[in-house]
Amino acid sequence: MALSTRGKAQAIAGGRGGQHTLAVPLAPRLAARIAERPWEAFLTDPTQLANGLGDLLDAVRPDGVAVTTPSMDVPGHREAALEATRRLRVSAGDGAVLVAVLGSGxxxxxxxxxxxxxxxxVLEGVADPAAARTIANMCRFHRVMAVAPTRVALDAPVPATGLVVTDGECPADTDVTALADWVAGVRGGA
Structure with a gap:
């Protein structure tokens, strides 16, 4: 029986996901563009954020989306991102993974x-070792991935396993077809 996308994430979290790939582009700005929303409003409105990330899932068909990234850390964003995450968890079900890319521990x-x-x-910044251990333990308890992702360039996708993200945040003018090609390339053409 094939695992769901969330099942693959849980396998990776439990150290049993060596053969699984989860392609998750860091593309919140593209999501805002697809949803035709101004960046600042997109960041702090949970409805716009959830709808835009859902539109990105529909348009590109990645294995998941980043619900927050360090560039999104503005006043009011965390609350909006948390509500958008709750909504996406319901609407995406087991078909997509939701990843929080945080700037610190x-x-x-x-x-x-x-x-x-x-x-x-995913922790982008340097975390206090004690905080990093606490976070790793919390994630393990919740069966959530707390791994250093594999970073693959948007313009040079190669097959990879585990949690795979773009090598940086995709700009708003990223071509949707190029991002879909990245997803297919990371998955090995599957």
């Missing part, structure tokens, strides 16, 4: 995103 932020239903936590 903020245990409270991780706790909030775990409660909202993320499937993975």
């Amino acid at each position: 903020d245990v409270d932020a991780v706790t909030a995103f775990l409660g909202a239903g993320v499937d993975g936590v």
Whole structure:
């Protein structure tokens, strides 16, 4: 029996996902463009954020989306991202993974995103070793990925396994077809 996308995330989280690939482009700006929403409003409105990320899922068909990234960290965003995560968790079901890419080892932020239903936590910044251990333990308890993702360039996709993200955030003018090609390339053409 084939695993669902969320099942693959849980396998990766449990160290049993060596053969699984989850292609998750870091493309919130493209999601805002697809939804035709101004960036600032997109960041702080949970409806716009959930709808835009859902539109990205529909347009590109990745294995998941980043519900927050360090570039999105503006006043009011965390609350909007948490509500958008809860909504996406319901609408996407087991068909997509939701990843919180955080700029630091903020245990409270991780706790909030775990409660909202993320499937993975990526720490971009340097975390205090004690906080990093706490976060890893929390993620393990919740069967959520807390791994360093494989980063693959948008313009040079290669097959990879585990959690795979673009090598940086995709600009708003990223071509949707190029991003879909990236997803297919990371999956090995599947």
